[in-house]
Amino acid sequence: MAHLRFNALQIAQSRQALPVPSPAERIADYFGVYTFTKDIMRTLLSPEAFGRISDAIDTGGRIDRDIADEVxxxxxxWAVSKGATHYTHWFQPLTGSTAEKHDSFFDIAGDGKAIEKFKGSALVQQEPDASSFPSGGLRNTFEARGYTGWDPSSPAFLMDNGAGGKTLCIPSVFISYTGEALDYKTPLLKALAALDKAATAACQYFDRNIDKVVPTLGIEQEYFLVDKALYVARPDLVMAGRTVFGHAPARGQQLEDHYFGTIPPRVNAFMVDFEFEALKLGIPVRTRHNEVAPGQFEVAPTFEEVNLAIDHNALLMDLMEKVAERHSLKVLFHEKPFAGINGSGKHNNWALGTDTGVNLLAPSSKPKETLRFIAFVVNVVKAVHDHADLLRASIASAGNEYRLGANEAPPAIMSIFLGETLTKALEDLENKSEISLNKGDNVYYKLGLNRIPALMRDNTDRNRTSPFAFTGNKFEFRAVGGGANSASTMIVLNTIVANQLIQFRRDMDARLDAGEKKELAVVEVLKQYYRDSKRILFEGNGYADEWVAEAERRGLSNIKSTPDALAVYLKPESLALFEKMGVMNHAEVEARYEIELEKYIKNVQIESRVMGDLATNHVVSTALKYMNQLSQTAKSLVDLDMVNEAQPVKGIIRELSGRVMTIKKNVEAMVEARKRANNIGNSAEMARLYATEVKDYFDVIRYEVDKLELLIDDEDWPLVKYREMLFVK
Known part of the structure; x- marks a missing residue:
């Protein structure tokens, strides 16, 4: 195995950056060339068909089958002219990844001649095997029928197969034969529709010209890159997506020199390559940079409508993995692939835009617009406060369990950062019954350097330790895991805000019906909301132990375990909320809970098995061979009458022996704990046992293995080390 490690290192060190030719001189010349945009539809469809499809995209209007045939x-x-040979309904089942079943445009006519055919019925609907996807008990394994349905609000696109052909991908929903949602997109679309309706109604108090509110999202995607040869030489990365063993290198991220540093040539070539491909698909990627941890990077797009942003993020992750293969790299999206350094998040930057071009979460100097801004901010705060545990459940996973609260990511405590200026405005609202948001004059730094242009200071700082932070004109939810589908969180966030805005309208109408003036009614309602929810606001260091104690005094939840977090979905108030808002019925929520629980169990189970295999068949066996070498050395020293010189060698042998025995004992105990968990018929209890009795052995075994890594000769150690995976690029 040692030879495998050094062979992998030799291969990795010999690789060079690949040349990546640009598709064109200007991005505008190739942006969206593989996307079936409105401009393309306008040229290919009749005016009636284009109007109907545009109405469906913009307002959710119905698409009849005759229009579907023309589309x-x-x-x-269009697809065939671009080289496509197949089509597929591209959807997002609850596995956490995307799915597709390719069908050919090719068909045989009655006279036996080959023709290219694609009917409206095939566009609108396909039938994948629903029994092969997780359903959480909604379907029996022998009941196979399920349907995918075209989502016209997300444009179709072409995916290069890498073998000379392309596939037309049609973004779709996925439902069971009995009509329940088996995907992320279906409830997301319902949540977005609910928020649009509720937010538009709330806007009428401030501006009757607003007819539509569109939630927007910008997803910052963090990830690690590892050379493919080094990746393959680490079975834990291959099987579990993270390293279960690995001693911290002498140099990690403590020098803070990787963040925003020069991008390594191979990595930069990979970034340029996947960005070209992403831009062709209409994914508006804009930002690339080194992240804090060595080997970690980030990509971020321009804001888009939530549904499209989530589709694009799922597509981008798939695209990055495919492009990485060309560069002999592996992309790691796991929330915590390496211990001791930062993990990866997927920061969700969320805002609310109107059809009149207004960002409802952007401050204004105009009194009427300020009142509206404060109203929406306070309602979001109230929604997050009242449903903090549900928001915590939306980010729960086996991977994120390692990341949250690890002195790098927001803790499991849900809190909100608003900044000094906005917090003071809300305090004035509560104490003085007045709304004043003093944006103030522009403040510039005086650097004493005439040649440097004046630098303007924002009216508030940012807080990177807050899980839910206001960042000037949007909220940034930083607690979402790097490998997650953001739809899970966006379903919850948009649902709870929609629910809160409905309550806001009820409270407002009650006061207006009682004869209260509108502006006064708004102030009084918001004052009460702020009083009820201000305990969730926190401006300090979310990483500090003091915050954990303070949060407990405030009565805020700190749900650290994934099974405990997921259980919130089954609370009566959670089930009632989703059903009342028309997002999911009880059966669909319960199914998602079961699926997420099963995913957690399987992930921890895989980690446990990988850990047992590596510890026994790689580490312990290597330690025993090394002990034998040392024993021969000690014996030779004694034979040479060098007894004193043999003592340190004997001491190392004793330490090795003790650690090997500890590893062996704990691996056996972990296996027995796993067997006990597997024999439990109840999934909730099984998950609890995996979260406690099985995972309790992980740190113990890892500690001993990582100590052995320091004791055993580097030439003999079988596993690629952290310093090699993180710094060889």
């Missing part, structure tokens, strides 16, 4: 014909014509 399908236009799609086929």
């Amino acid at each position: 399908a014909n236009a799609l086929r014509s």
Whole structure:
């Protein structure tokens, strides 16, 4: 095994950055060339069909089958002209990844001749095997029928197969034969529709010209890159997506020199390559940089409508993995692939835009617009306060359990950072019954350097330790895991805000019906909301132990375990909320709980098995061979009458022996704990046992293995080390 490690290192060190030719001189010349945009539809469809499809995209209007036939014909014509041979309904089942079943445009006519055919019925609906996807008990394994349905609000696109052909991908929902949602997109679309309706109604108190509110999202995606040869030489990375063993290198991220540093040539070539491909698909990637941890990087796009942003993020992750293969790299999206350094998040920057071009979360100097801004901010704060545990459940996973609260990511405590200026405005609202948001004059830094242009200071600082922070004109939810589908969080966030805005309208109407003036009614309602929810506001260091104690005094939840977090979905108030808002019925919520619980169990189970295999068949066996070498050395020293010189060698042998025995004992105990958990028929209890009795052995075994890494000769150690995976690029 040692030879495998050094062979992998030799291969990794010999690789060079690949040349990546640009598709064109200007991004505008190739942006979206593989996307079936409105401009393309306008040229290929009749005015009536284009109007109907535009109405469906913009307002959710119905698409009849006759229109679908015309759209399908236009799609086929466009796709074939670009080199497509197949089509697929591209959807997001509850596995956490994307899914596709490719069908050919090719068909045989009655006279036996080959034709290219794509009907509206094939565009609108396909039938994948629903029994093979997780359903959480909604379907029996022998009941196979399920349906995918075209989502016209997310444009179709072409995916290069890498073998000379392309596939037309049609973003779709996925439902069971009995109509329940088996995907992320279906409830997300319902949550977005609920928020649009509720927010538009709330806007009427401030501006009757607003007819639509569109939640927007910008997803900052963090990830690690590892050379493919080094990745393959680490079975834990291959099987579990994270390293279960690995001693911290002498140099990690403590020098803070990787963050925003020069991007390594191979990595930069990979970034340029996948950005070219992403831009062709209409994914508006804009930012690339080194992240804090060595080997960690980030990509971020421009804000888009939530549904499209989530589709694009799922597509981007898939695209990054495919492009990485060309560069002999592996992308790691796991929340905590390496111990002792920062993990990866997927920061969700969320805002609310109107059809009049207004960002409802952007401050204003105009009194009427300020009142509206404060109203929406306070309602978001109230929604997060009242449903903090549900928001925590939306980010719960086996991977994120390692990341949250690890002195790098927000803790499991849900809190909100608003900044000094906005917090003072809300305090004035509560204490003085007045709303004043003093944006103030522009403040510039005086650097004493005439040649440097004046630098303007924002009216508040940012807080990177807050899980839910206001950052000037949006809220940034930093607690979402790097490998997650953001739809899970966006379903919850948009639902709870929609629910809160409905309550805001009820409270407002009650006061208005009682004869209260509108502006006064708004102030009084918001004052009460702020009083009820201000305990969730926190401006300090969310990483500090003092905050944990302070949060407990405030009565804020700190749900550290994934099974405990997921259990919030089954609370009566959670079930009632989703059903009342028309987002999910009880059965769909319960199914998602079961699926997420099962994913947690399987992930921890895989980690446990990998840990047992590596500890026994790689580490312990290597330690025993090394002990034998040392024993021969000690014996030779004694034979040479060098007894004193043999003592340190004997001491190392004793330490090795003790650590090997500890590893062996704990691996056996972990296996027995796993067997006990597997024999439990109840999934909730099984998950609890995996979260406690099985995982309790992880740190103990890892500690001993990582100590052995320091004791055993580097030439003999079988596993690629952290210093090699993180710094060889």
